[in-house]
Amino acid sequence: MHPVLRLVAQRFALGLLLLWAASALIFAGTQILPGDVAQSILGQSATPQSLANLREELGLNDPAMTRYFNWLWGALQGDLGTALTNGKDIADSMGYRLKNTLFLASCAAIVSVPLAIFLGLLAVRYQGRWPDKMISGVTLASISVPEFLIGYILIYFVAVKLGWFTSVAMIDDRMTFLQSLNAIALPVIVLTLVVLAHMMRMTRAAILNVMQSAYIETAELKGLNSFKVIYRHAFPNAIAPIVNVVMLNLAYLVVGVVVVEVVFVYPGMGQYLVDHVAKRDVPVVQACGLVFAAVYIGLNMIADIVSILANPRLRHPK
Amino acid sequence: MANVLEVKNLKIEATVYPPGEKSRDITIVNGVSFDLKPGKVLGLIGESGAGKSTIGLSAMAYGRGGVRITGGEVWLNGRDILAGGLSALRKLRGAEVTYVAQSAAAAFNPAKKLMEQIIEASIEHKRCSKADAEKRAIALFEKLGLPDPENFGNRYPHQVSGGQLQRAMTALALCPQPDLVIFDEPTTALDVTTQIDVLAAIKDAIRDTGVAALYITHDLAVVAQVSDDIMVLQNGKTVEYADVDTIINNPAEDYTKALVSVRSIDHKEMVPEGTPLLRASGVNARYSGTKFDVLKNINLELYPGQTLALVGESGSGKSTMARVITGLLPPRDGEIEFDGRILSADLKSRSNDDLRELQMIYQMADVAMNPRQTVGTIIGRPLEFYFGIKGAEKRRRIIELLDEIEMGEAFIDRYPAELSGGQKQRVCIARALAAKPKLIICDEVTSALDPLVADGILKLLLNLQKIENVSYLFITHDLATVRAIADSIAVMYQGRVVRYGPKSQVLEPPFDDYTDLLLSSVPEMKLGWLEDVIATRKMESAGN
Known part of the structure; x- marks a missing residue:
């Protein structure tokens, strides 16, 4: 077996193992929460008899192990159970939310990743001079301001004063693609500003690190101009650290957008999770946790695999 | 034109x-x-x-x-x-x-x-x-x-x-x-x-x-x-x-x-006498996780106050031999006998005296010293560690050692960054001597130095050998250096000793093919040498 294939398979297996461990943690975590689901559903109207009935119905009397494996088995088949609060199928209602979140996240990624890498390259090209300092200054300032504040500032100026975009990012299935894009423009801008600095700084640092190498001098002595030196010779050797930070930020775009979704009233996963945490709807919280864990682990696994593939020593052994 | x-x-x-x-x-x-x-x-x-x-x-x-x-x-x-x-x-x-x-x-x-x-x-x-x-x-x-x-x-x-x-x-x-x-x-x-x-x-x-x-x-x-x-x-x-x-x-x-005219040292070879200080017998060694031996049946002897040179290309196993002797790499089989006792294979189970009597000097003096310690601290450390010498007595010994390496008291408060390459290597030699060792392993100690500076270091090592009666195991790829200071020579090739004996014998024809290649490859200060060698040598380099 080719060593790269073996390494990739290894990463994949480790990812699955990690996901399984995460599922156990999520389940255990929700079990040790104080309070009783049946109690919270019935609230004021609870009688001892109705509580006992509901517990029986929800399977709360089974041992934790049995419930965990039933839940895991269901999740594997795409059955995440039903929400306690409204009795709807979780997979159905979450599917719609997840689609929205992924739509927002991918739009933000499509804008922010190339922009961050381009700005990183630019900062290296003009290292220590004013473009470098300006890029660093602006991106660091934007990451330092809390995202809800940026959100409200944008709403006030861009949506209210200028009227370019809507302040509420409500989207639904009847909207055309362009209408949807218009609706999410502001949250995309906010998310971009939030993740830009981290990716840009890492790109800059990774490439500057490579720029110390002797082969960069070789490239300069070939008479290549600075940009060619950077993107032909430095960038390919800086891919691994860059991909890692990009994936971390993509994961953040999916699992960390709660605040932005709430600010813009966007019907995504974050809002869905927050709503149901407030209502103590344990099955929904578990399901969201599992999906978030899967996204996080999946993206980081991709980063690992890309790093392996980017290494010519592994790709082309002696 | x-x-x-x-x-x-x-x-x-x-x-x-x-x-x-x-x-x-x-x-x-x-x-x-x-x-x-x-x-x-x-x-x-x-x-x-x-x-x-x-x-x-x-x-x-x-x-x-x-x-x-x-x-x-x-x-x-x-x-x-x-x-x-x-x-x-x-x-x-x-x-x-x-x-x-x-x-x-x-x-x-x-x-x-x-x-x-x-x-x-x-x-x-x-x-x-x-x-x-x-x-x-x-x-x-x-x-x-x-x-x-x-x-x-x-x-x-x-x-x-x-x-x-x-x-x-x-x-x-x-x-x-x-x-x-x-x-x-x-x-x-x-x-x-x-x-x-x-x-x-x-x-x-x-x-x-x-x-x-x-x-x-x-x-x-x-x-x-x-x-x-x-x-x-x-x-x-x-x-x-x-x-x-x-x-x-x-x-x-x-x-x-x-x-x-560099490399003008004329060192008269000493004949082996008494009992060997160091004897390696039947040493086989491999690195963990690999399936082949990097050392194959090595037998060597080194006598007190003498120098044994290990010569070979990179990858021939000469530095691995040093790791085996120092205990960093326990051999698969074979023994290291030192001063009449069998050294335990593993570094951890060696006594303080075992450690003290066997010192090392490295190729890169730069990285072998703590850049934040002064020369005095660096040389004083073994004095304190092995002999418990402190205070004025320690300072006196440090100055004595600095004199021995021809640097003197003025350097005692300097930092390594303030020294030249040759001076750094001298400080490393003084640190090794401070432990009063019986054997010093010198691993390519002159390879990173300019020829004239290297010459000075070799002269110093020979002088110190006469004074302290210390033995050297001298690891190098440079035959000119070997000629200058060795008493006996072991030529290593792909993990084996292919030629071993007193210097005069090893450097005297008839040669085996590998030794011939190694000897003839040393550049000579002579016009047309390159053409002569290419025309007359018997085998080609393995790693070209």
């Missing part, structure tokens, strides 16, 4: 930032002038810090770090290249003048195939089409003796050996058909047996392509093989500039004479 390169009254400066002081400008090169005709080779020679690489790169108007050309003129093909801007320079770098770096392993981009890198400059400067550039590269691979020239370029740098990479670097420099190539220590990082093949390949390539070259090295014997003229440099100034015959056979300046 018009000159390819004319350098007139060159002055190069750099800004240094000493810690805790104001930055200041220092002059690296001052008042250097030379010229070069087409097809001629000028050797630039000098110790490290002489400014030879800096001068070489000035032919491309390139300065490393904060180095800049502040005076003089550099004329390439009849144009003053210092007058034009950066974009004008870019047009000639990689086209009219190219560069071969010292370490090809670091100078090739690990993420790209060799061919892509070798033809890049030709295409960038529109010297020819891609297809033509590839054709030319393949022709160069063939000329430089690279295996499978048609497909060689499809490999990545890590897939070929160091000697092959250095040839590929030469191909990279010659591919755009430049008028001038700068060779910056192109064979210094190679094994002596590999160096000779690469040297011959470079020499042929220069002759066949008719290109002019600057050849930079610290090894006068090497440069004498390829150059027409030689310029000897010291501290950024020209010491002597003449044709190669004059420099080698009739040098005018004392400094040049010293370079030519």
